[in-house]
Amino acid sequence: MWSYGEMDRLRAATKSDHVESPVSIEQVGQRTRSFDWLSASGQALHWVESVPSRGGSVVGTWTQARGLQLGTVDVGNSVHAYGGGPYAASSGGIWTTTAADGQIWLNDKIQYTRDQRQHGDLVFNDGLLLAVRESSDRDQLIAINPATHRTQVIHEASFIASPRLNRGRLTWMQWGSAVMPWDSAEVWVADYDPAGSLTRMKLIAGGPDESASQPRWGPDGHLYFMSDRSGWWNLYRTAGQAIVPVAAMQAECAPAPWELGYSTYAFLPQGRLAVITQVGPESRLALVAGDGTWHDLPTPYTSLKPYLAAADDRLSVIGSAPAISQQIALVPTSGTDQIEVVRHSNEDPQAVSCVSVPEEISVPSGGADVTVIFYPAQGIGPRRPTPVIVRAHAGPTYQAEIRLDWEVQFFTSRGFAVADVDYRGSTGYGRTYRKALDGRWGELDVIDCQNAARHLIHTGCAMPTAIFITGASAGGYTALKAVCTPDTPFALAVARSAIINPGDWITTAPRFQRPHAAILSHPNADVTPDEVCRPVAMIHGGADTVAPAADAVDLAASLKSRGLLANLVVLPDVGHYLRSPQAIKAALDAELAAYRTVLTDLGL
Template sequence: MTEDSAKKTAPYGESEKKIAPYGESEKKIAPYGESEKKTAPYGAWPSPVTTELMTAGAVSLGALSAFGEEVAWLEGRPAEAGRQVLMLRRADGTIEEATPAPANVGSRVHEYGGGAYALGRGFIIYSERSDGSVQLIEDGAPARRLPTPEGCRYADFEFDPARRRVIAVREDHRGRPPSDPKAAIVALSLEGAPEEILVEGPDFLSSPRLSPDGTRLAWLEWSHPDMPWDATRLFCARLSGEGRVGEARLIAGGGAPEAIVQPAWSPDGVLHFSSDRTGWWNLYARRGEADEALCPVEAEIGGPHWVFRQRFYAFLPDGRIIVSVVRDGVRKVAIIANGALSPRDDFGQVLDCPAPVGAGAAYVAAPPHAPASIALKPTLDAPALVLRAAAPAVLPPETVSIGEPIAFATSHGPGHAFWYAPRNAGFEGPQGEKPPLVVLTHGGPTSMTTNNFSLNVQWWTSRGFGVVDVNYGGSTGFGRPFRRLLDGAWGLVDVEDCEAAARHLAALGLVDPARMAIRGGSAGGFTTLAALTSGSGVFKAGASLYGVADLTLLARDTHKFESRYLDRLIGPLPQSRALYDERSPISHLDRLACPVIFFQGEDDKTVPPNQAQTMADAMKARGLSVAFYLFSGEGHGFRKAQTLKRVLELELDFYGRAFGFEPPGLSERVVISGGA
């Protein structure tokens, strides 16, 4: 990339907006009923949350990092077929597109990727999603491809400047079945020499981290059937002058199973890591032959390794440690010093841990009341400046529904969710009518939902739906024992929690029990289909986005990272084959008594299209109401603006058909086969 080709904005500070502390800049909301509202059926309210706003007008923001005074992040653009652009804020405050079109930054290592780029002094390295190549930008010159073999994927880059190389995790698919690529940590020469294998052997490798003096390399590894949130091992080895790896020493993870994440070296060369050995992900420092717990707390300073290069803590110039802490599904910022944890509420809610930048920090702000943004505090105590917003703030405060944490009873203890009431500045429902409910089931299932502002939620609430987003048993953010609730119980505990949340809201009189729907993608799609075929009759409609219908097919067809995931969630095969059949929604169509809509990507490698196709065909054969939409060029999760727009409108119309209202302004109507 040349300097002339970069797209720039105004110098730092000239166009950047200040973020007021939460609530200070909000307009006062008049008591309900004081302002004049029009009456319209719940679900049919005209809304300012349009498909154009959610596609052409919005981007995704994430993977923020910093080096010196420079800040970088990835920007996903639905309007450009989901292309991921690396944005760079220079030390002088100018912001540029570091990877102009057609570059698409992304990695498919473990299919979920992450860690697709890294910054160094005068260097940017990234993985090109379209072909898996590794591209280097040096001193502002155009990107050049490093020599890597075809059939390999790369992620989790770590610069080794003294040796003019970059260290990375490699996933080798050459001559191997798609379900069994080989993992290695390799060194890629910046001078064009062939790559060199540094570490190989385990099923999975991640997080190669070079000590500040370049003499030691730390990394994580794990093997089947464990997932990285079950058990990982932390190793460290000395490097020779040429950079070859010496004898590896096990640092942590050799005893009782513990999930270790984010090894990192402090500026003075002390290895740190997060471990859930106490039941909570907390921070440790390796001093001599012992691990020092830096600040024991019953909260999560860590999380599941779904993608590479997650950041839960970072070292400040003064020796303190800035961390992101999850409590009850909300991630906020704190600072560890002298064994004490000091909350920093002035940061608000965040996507992950802030990255130190000079005397300040950059971060992805993720408040509950406004779209996410890239924010920068020039100093830790200064007001934050907005570098980039994910979407324009077009919603009046009276139309924004903020997720309220709720608890409800289940057979295994309290359940957790966020409740979003229907809300629209200009409309209200008919007197005596209660709103329909959409129950959201997050993916994973070892994942977590939070109440960060989401246009996907506001799409429903601003039209008159109530929404409940459930952190069912098995979710992260509530400690290891809560996460283990799903062991052997996937399709049971998660379903119970979703049904309990819906019943709880109906019992409070907040929603119409005759108009409750459930929706989810991937693992959330499985929970959705399992709930619809549970026989409980709680839900009257459902939407599955690339969801799992047949567990045996999933275990047979899915990629290596998740190929043994079900050993813990269901049981090992072939011993547990009968249990797989029993838990599979496809086995219980006789219990299905409501319409279902399926959305599926044609190129999905995580949950292949045969899952949705088989379920839809079986429903049609039984005369059940079903809609099925297959999207070419889409994988596990939709990226294209046109796909996203169609899914939004088709699902809305689908609920209108099921619940007896007609949504206004649709450009396409759903086609339902079978009984409806």
């Protein structure tokens, strides 16, 4: 775990006062390989690995004996728009969903589904493959028998996730069509009949004011799950007719379930458990004893993805830190520091020899204390005014992360400081903070970002005339709204894949996300061109199905007529996420050019 004293030493060690050469756009694109959906089966680790050179993802498998093997077929799905759980390991091989159409295959050779619907959240239990299949208006929980190729629909609901089967007992989570799963979700159990019917269905946890998720059967036969009934997502289990906390703490032990397949706790030998915890922007590992006592397990990571699996007495994690690029590692639970790194996202050991290391700043804002992760410009020295880029994360229910971000380093190596803001609505601060943005989107997040900017100006970290705001998706919306007040401290907004009209978004958003638009929105939520007070640059994917590109084109036309359009870049055949090196290059080119135009006009 990095303490901030250790970060001070790291800042000195990484020569943040000297820049040998700026991070190039090509280097950013090359270093965007990432890992997700890590799991363990027997002696093997499995994960999904992005391949930037082809804009797709493959399944990776590692064993001590055979080393690394990478699949050749692009895997993925778009269940609930954001997808997840695109593979499952079994004794018969690897089950996957194909990125092209969301269909289920075994070992990339045998196709088990053939329809227009998306499949995801794959898991292999009791000799059956379980999966979630999404239709236009509801979900189906299906079971596939590998021997007979028979597909059974065993349950239907508006939204379903996390099916788990153990000796004829089935559990899953579900939620209604008018809510988001981080606000209200339920965990159910039932008896599963081999003929495909469910009996003795019972609601275990969840309701209008409780989000319950990640149900799993423990080695002890009890049902475990996450719930935020205390105000924090903590781990619980059933004990007869009672529900008891496994380890109560003021920390988030689960993320907002945007994607399928999250797993933030793991069962260990001797009745122990491990949990990923998050307090503010920092992730940690906690070891939980059988009596509920727990302690932090030291690691070098400050950011852990929401995938945790036990491999005997070790924990497999996807971790990163300010000077550690994303890696898959095996962490011993015995207290030793012999961490085994299985896979690096960046194979160049010199790549992190000179990076900007952040500090955490608390900024008062509207009665709340808002966390800002501040990366100083390289080559400038501490606490000297520089151009600053304030970033609104792509939440709203997400958070800033303390990790090596090559887009941040791209700008800090060019004399910009970067400030990530955990505005109200972010995860990592409990349910009350997370729900503060309901009905106040484009207001409280904007106030928090503006107050962060003013704080950086007041403390001498930012040039008053050269402070910018940027964001993607929901963060792009926040960036646009942040330049809609006459007293804004921002000289320019850069919006990537931005949501522009929340009122319309209630009907144009993917089915999964429409309730979110309604929950967040209010009569004055839309970005009104006449209210924009500063220049705006926009980068948008032409094939974006989450935030329609037509909205960006319309806004750009209005801003151009008022002389406030800095640039509009529409990337053909690119969706909501800019994943390919080509799309990233185009976005960074446009963003840097917009900032430099402002600086040139200022004589800087």
